[in-house]
Amino acid sequence: MNARPTPSQAYAKARALTDHRASFAKAALFVAGIALSALLASQAFANPDRWQREGWSTDFTQATVDLGEIMDGGPRRDGIPPIDNPSFIPVSEVEHLNPLDPVMSFTHNGETRAYPLRVMTFHEIVNDEVGGMPVSVTYCPLCNAAIVFDRNVDGEILDFGTTGKLRRSDLVMYDRQTDSWWQQFSGESITGSYAGTALTMLPSQLVSWERFAEANPDAMVLEDPLNFRRPYGMNPYRGYDTLAQPFLYNGPFPDGIAPLQRVVMVRHGDTEFAISTAKLAEEGSFEHDGVEVVFTPGQASALDSEIIAEGRDVGNITVTMDGEPVVHDVTFAFVVHAFEPDLEIIQ
Structure with a gap:
């Protein structure tokens, strides 16, 4: 090998x-x-x-x-x-x-x-x-x-x-x-x-x-599939995550945070919370109800540059409890608000 x-x-x-x-x-x-x-x-x-x-x-x-x-x-x-x-x-x-x-x-x-x-x-x-x-x-x-x-x-x-x-x-x-x-x-x-x-x-x-x-x-x-003709590695949504508002969405936006700001949504049993990656980038980590969220730099946004690998650095998120991985999602603020309107996003 x-x-x-x-x-x-x-x-x-x-x-x-x-x-x-x-x-x-x-x-x-x-x-x-x-x-x-x-x-x-x-x-x-x-x-x-x-x-x-x-x-x-x-x-x-x-x-x-x-x-x-x-x-x-x-x-x-x-x-x-x-x-x-x-x-x-x-x-x-x-x-x-x-x-x-x-x-x-x-x-x-x-x-x-x-x-x-x-x-x-x-x-x-x-x-x-x-x-x-x-x-x-x-x-x-x-x-x-x-x-x-x-x-x-x-x-x-x-x-x-x-x-x-x-x-x-x-x-x-x-x-x-x-x-x-x-x-x-x-x-x-x-x-x-x-x-x-x-x-x-x-x-x-x-x-x-x-x-x-x-x-x-x-x-x-x-692997990149061989049976489809797709420009793998290219970003068909160039600049999307820096737009003022998302595509095909007509619902309300959260207060005090850009709709397309990245947010970590944690869903672990009865523990559910959301925190902006901007806050995590500043503080490095966050802990709530025994769930630890850690930010480290060094990951390209898939929704920024024409070539995905050249997207701006949006960081890596690790979410664990007692060292074991926890269900979470790195999504956008408008998504959290759309599906969990009563959940306050920690900023």
Whole structure:
């Protein structure tokens, strides 16, 4: 097995490859235009009659939310295609990731895998099995919500896809077994036969490639899929996380904090709180009810520069209790306020 290249060597090689990716720049801009065109040309909200004409077999008579809040995001069902048969390579063989590239890190039963946002941005869902557990690894760029779910629901293994719909700017997923629709940020089914059922969230982390590789030299890393034509490594949402307001969102904003300021949302049993990463960057760490949140610099924003790995440094967040990882999400302030309006964001 070849020795793992140093971060600087890997960066130099990956940066050189960006010239070859330049031909895909128009494709990246087209993806970005999906959301913009939907905002400008289709402020209309979807409705169950139209959804059924689209081919959905969902039981829309069962719903836990106002279906009028669900908007067309632009793509059709699985127009943002999930990855159902992911392939992986060892950390030691990875040469295309740069030191600050953001990756989702997930461990179960002694098995650790990385899911780079350079891939997740273009697929949003990976149906996988890690350490014997069927999981869905999910990422919603508009909310920067990176969440892993157990796919086993009451003994039924569900496979998830993208509906092409959004609610409160967040990805609405569906399961292929019942066509029920699920809110990605909460993990709850919002309409269909599973309405009211919640998926189990599993601890994961957004971390830089450099830190992941150093901590997990024997782990496996999701490869760029070969069966899709996508400009992996490019950011189709360039400059998104510094906008004044998010795409396709018409709800209220929190007071005293920019809507697209990053916030750590902790969900651990009865312990639930949110704290801005700006405060964490100033103080280094924060503790609440035995949960420790630690900030360390050195991770690129996936929603800033044209090339993801060159995004500004937004830092790494680690959330633990007694040394064990805790379910959390590094999302935006408007998302926390949209789904947890009574939760005060610590600033």
